[in-house]
Amino acid sequence: MSQVFLGMPAPGAGNLFAEEQFPAAAHRELGNTQLRANLRHATHTIRDKRIRVVGELPDWEALRDAGSAIKDASMANLDQRLEEFEKNFTARGGIIHWARDADEANQIVTRLVRDTGSDEVVKVKSMATQEIGLNEHLEAQGIAAFETDLAELIVQLDHDKPSHILVPAIHKNRTEVRDIFLREMPQVDPALTNEPAKLAEAARLHLRKKFLSAKVAISGANFALADTGTLGVVESEGNGRMCLTLPETLITVMGIEKVLPNWQDIEVFMQLLPRSSTGERMNPYTSLWTGVTENDGPQNVHLVLLDNGRTRALSDKFGRTALNCIRCSACMNVCPVYERTGGHAYGSTYPGPIGAILSPLLTGIEAEENNSLPYASSLCGACYDACPVKINIPEILVHLRGEDVDSKRGKKLLPTQMDLLMKGGSWALSSGNHLGLLEKALPLGKLVAGKDKKIKKLPGIAAGWTSSRDLPAPPSKSFRDWWKSEKEGK
Amino acid sequence: MRIALFATCIVDAMYPETAKSTVKILERLGHEVIFPAGQACCGQMHINSGYMPEALPVVENHVKAFERSDYDVAVAPSGSCVSSVKHQHPVLAKRLGKPELKERAEAVGAKTYELSQLLTDVLGITNAAEQLGSYFPHTITYHPSCHGMRTLGLEDRQLNLLKSVGGITVEELPEADQCCGFGGTFSLKNSEVSSAMLDDKVKNICSTGASLCAGGDVSCLMHIGGGLSRSGQRPGTMHLADILASTREMEVAL
């Protein structure tokens, strides 16, 4: 992206783009029946678990309100919160690096790793580093990055892309995972079965050596607490904890929106996050660190604070609450579109409902094919209902559709069918008289319908409808006309 | 009570019987129904497709039509259009920098009810057979449309009304809370994903053995009905208002 936005904060780069229009990508993914079966099973299981544990809390709605309010307050003074965090983190021996975009962040991390003299790193599962394409960048610089989260490891070994933010390998079933391990793990037991315990054991053996030898770890962070200068990672497997404690150098890459005002705020988020993401009351491992502790854990502690379009998203007053996202993944687990297309259809690191708003907010609606993402929703609202910080995703989707339509005004030579439909519709539907006049033509619909009073084939964009649905023949008289003759005697 | 009917454009043009049924039910209860003449559409199609300036005259027209007439409450046989009136109109006005329209839209929205909401919360209907004389001796199932369920929070209002109809059997719809895939222009722009969602809805409806699927939004019912019809399955669809309007004397045919 070489576009210059005057007066508009810089757009994000990295893995934030749909590479093709969503309907085309969805067409491909819908054809993969194995994928659909895996996704259906996985999303439904996690949905049920989430509903069960959320239902246990009588104050769930109050917690959601609190989460949303804390995030709003934090975002309203983000600059001050970040400076406060920097001061406290630095005072405890941590070193802060500010990165404007993906490129800068990648360069900073590369330099920090090089400075240690190491050519390999272990990684804690992190969305920010996926977003900036850090693994690929490091590889190109001759530094090997080893994912240690089981699902990330599977995806990495398969040279694939994550398709879910919490369960990156959700599109693979157990047998597929076994096959990947047999193919890609050098010393794996050739008799490996597809039992989850056996697969986990194979991964553990594979990773153990890395944990013990790695000098550098790279992580993301779930939150940063401004008043104490503390960073936190929430995880299930404990592999993250190993990375965060064993190596000498720890480099964390975190989006600037993750900062919370107070230590006390984690009380709210530690209740919201595990329940919303894995459907557990509590996650097994929560690691918190504040700068450097002498002779305990990493002695070189860095934090790369990443903008990459976040300031841009923050400047959009109708879209900025998307930055309140705590990456729990509840919205994609309940999304009927995601359930059918999977995460790859969205192109970006962030799939599902949150991805459909966050990616275009970070990059700008006109970037690559991101303008198709806000339409990847029936606006059913299941995401908004599930979101622990109450991001009104449907409303932001609609807002971004408006941005998309506005961005094209005056640029096209010919109006699209949709433009014409909307222009005509605006005339017809903005007056009872106009609509009444058009309704006089309703009997004509009978001409299009078959003997069974059904319309089975329509041209143009309406063909999308008749590809799988009939349309009833219209009535001969509108309600409006009936009312006039019956009730008003006209 | 003087009740203003917002027929909604799709009911007005495609499903006039549903508006007539709404009038019938309310008149049966002794209320006066008026039809504000200038009304046309809530503008949701334009708003949800991103055509905000084009939506503006549609929204302005609705607000004008419903602030001009003299009535106690307004009602529409649609959860989706009522959601738009209550929630989208003020948001659109704000986006387009029209604070005065926002206020007027909020005033109209506050007086507007979805049918089951009006019947249950305002008119105190808890038993359709007894209070409305509703009679419909068939086995049905019920799809709760998303905007009514989630944006308006209708909960079981529609279902409870249906269950209290005389002679009716209501079979539970598996995965009822899942969207049917309509989504307005979503069904055109992303027609394949929409169809995949519809497929599952159709399968679930057929699995109940019901003769028809009832609901509170003709747009979703048109979508579901279109899928059922295309797949050659027996069940049809019918709006809640038409079932409530059906009586022993004047039974509505399947």
Ligand code: SF4
């Ligand atoms: S948008 Fe809400 S539900 Fe979706 S991942 Fe973010 S916090 Fe979770």
